[in-house]
Amino acid sequence: MIRSLRTLFASVPLFGALLFLSLPVHAADSLGDALVRLAPSADPHVIGLAVKAAECAQTQSGQPADRLAVIDYSKPSSEPRLWVFDTVNRKLLFQELVAHGKNSGDAQSTQFSNAPNSLASSLGLFRTSDTYTGKNGYSLRMNGLEPGVNDQAMARAIVIHGAAYVNAAVAKVAGRIGRSWGCPAVRTAIARKLIDALKGGQMVFSYYPDKRWLASSHYLQCRNGQLATAEAHALARAGS
Numbered sequence: 001m002i003r004s005l006r007t008l009f010a011s012v013p014l015f016g017a018l019l020f021l022s023l024p025v026h027a028a029d030s031l032g033d034a035l036v037r038l039a040p041s042a043d044p045h046v047i048g049l050a051v052k053a054a055e056c057a058q059t060q061s062g063q064p065a066d067r068l069a070v071i072d073y074s075k076p077s078s079e080p081r082l083w084v085f086d087t088v089n090r091k092l093l094f095q096e097l098v099a100h101g102k103n104s105g106d107a108q109s110t111q112f113s114n115a116p117n118s119l120a121s122s123l124g125l126f127r128t129s130d131t132y133t134g135k136n137g138y139s140l141r142m143n144g145l146e147p148g149v150n151d152q153a154m155a156r157a158i159v160i161h162g163a164a165y166v167n168a169a170v171a172k173v174a175g176r177i178g179r180s181w182g183c184p185a186v187r188t189a190i191a192r193k194l195i196d197a198l199k200g201g202q203m204v205f206s207y208y209p210d211k212r213w214l215a216s217s218h219y220l221q222c223r224n225g226q227l228a229t230a231e232a233h234a235l236a237r238a239g240s
Contacts (some may be wrong), residue, residue, distance in 0.1 A: 030051075031051050031055070031087060031090070032044075032047055032048045032051040032052075034090045035047050035051065035068075035083075035085050035087075035090070035092075036048075038085065038090065038091070038092040039083045039085075039092055039095065041080065041095070042070065042072065042083055043072060043074075046070060046072045046074075046207045047070060047083075049205070049207060049220060050068060050070040050205035050207065051068070052219075052220060052222070053125045053203075053205055053217070053219035053220055054068050054087075054125065054203040054205060054219075056219045056220075056222040057125060057127070057145060057203065057219055058203075060222075063127075063201060065087070065127070065201055065202045065203045066086060066087055066088040066202070067084060067085065067086060067087065067093070067197055067198055067202035067203070068084070068085045068087050068202070068203045068204075068205065069082065069083070069084045069085075069198055069202070069203070069204040069205070070082070070083045070084075070085070070205050070207070071098055071184055071204070071205070071206045071207065072207050072208075073100055073104070073109045073112075073121060073123070073206060073207060073208040074109075074207065074208050074209055076107050076108050076176065077097065077098075077099060077100060077107055077108075077109070077171070077176045077177045077179075078097075078107060078168075078171035078172075078175060078176055078177065079097075080095045080096055080097055081097070081098055082094065082095070082096045082097070082098035082184070082186065083095050083096075084096075084194060084197055084198065093194075093197055094190065094193075094194050094197070096186050096187060096190060096194070097166050097167075097168065097171070097177055097186070097187060098166070098184045098185065098186055099163060099165065099166050099177055099178060099179055099180045099183070099184065099185040099186075100121045100179060100180070100184075101113075101118070101119050101120040101121040101179060101180055101181060101182035101183070102119045102120075102179040102180065102181060102182075103118060103119040103120040103182075104120045104121045104179075104182075106176060107175050107176035109121060109208065110208075112208060112210065113182075114144070114148060114149055114150055114151065114152045114153075115152070116152060116155060116156050117156075118156075118182065119181045119182055120182055121158075121180075121182050121184070121206065122144060122149065122150035122152075122153060122156075122158060122182065122206065123146075123149055123150060123206050123207065123208055123210060123213050124144060124145065124146035124149040124150040124205075124206060124213065124217060124219075125144075125145045125146060125150075125203065125204070125205050125217075125219045126142040126143060126144050126145060126150060126153060126203070126204040126205075126206070127142070127143050127145060127201055127202070127203060127204075128140055128141070128142050128143075128160075128198050128199055128200065128201060128202045128203075128204060129141040129142060129143055129154075129199075129200075129201075130199065130200070131195060131196075131199050134161075136159075136161035136162065136163065136183075136185070137161060137162055137188070137191070138161070138162070138191060138192050138195060139159040139160065139161040139195070140159055140160040140161070140195040140198060140199055141154060141157075141159050142154070142158060142159060142160065142204060144158070145219070146217060146218065146219065149213060149217070150206075156182060157183075158182050158183055158184075159183050160183065160184055160185070160186065160191075160194070160195055160198065160204075161183060161185055161186075161191060161195075162185065162186055162187065162188035162189075162190075162191025162192070163178065163180065163185035163186070163187075163188065164178075164188055165177060165178020165179075165185070166178065166185050166186055166187045166188075167187065184204075184206070
C-alpha cells in the first residue's frame, strides 16, 4: 500500500507538469489550429484559408460572426465535405454531405460559375442572410461577397436547403449524391438545424483549388482598401 502511494505521488508532479504545459499551448492556438483538430477529415489548408477569409471580412466590415461553414468542393460528393463550426466556443456543429450544381460536375465538381442559369456552384466567401420557405422547403439566403465570383448568389437564388437526393445510400449505389441547380443542398434530416445555426450574418466559405480565384480573392489576400466597400455593395445588391 505504501509503495502504491509513493508511486502515485511520484507521478503527480510529472502529470501536473504535462498538464501545465499542454493547457497554455491549446489556449494559445490560433482559430485555424483549433478547427483543424475538431475536423481531422478536413484539409488543414482549406480550413486555414476559410478562417483567413472570414476573419478578413469581419475585420473590414465590422460585422462579427460566430459561425463558419466550410465547403471543400475538391472532395467527391460521396464524402462529407461540409463542416460547420462554432468559432467562439470552438466546437464542430456539423460534418455533412453537401451537393454541388448539376453543371459543376458528376461525382467530382470541377466547374464553377457566377452566371445566372448556369446550374453551377460558386466559390468564395458568403455571408448568410434570412430564411424563407420555398419550393425546397426551409431555406437560407446567402450574399456572395466576391465580385465576379459569387456576387450573383442572391439573384441566382443560391441558398442552403434540404434535399432528399443528399443521401449516403444514394451515394453507395450511384457513386455520388444527387446534384442541385447550384445550391449547397444538405440532408433533409439536418437541414433546419443547420440552417438555424448559420442564419443571420454567419460566414460560408466554398473552396476549390482554382488558381485564378485563389490568386485574386480580396479576402484571401485581405486587400483592405478594396474590402471597405465590397460587402456594402453586396448587401446593396441583395436589397435592390
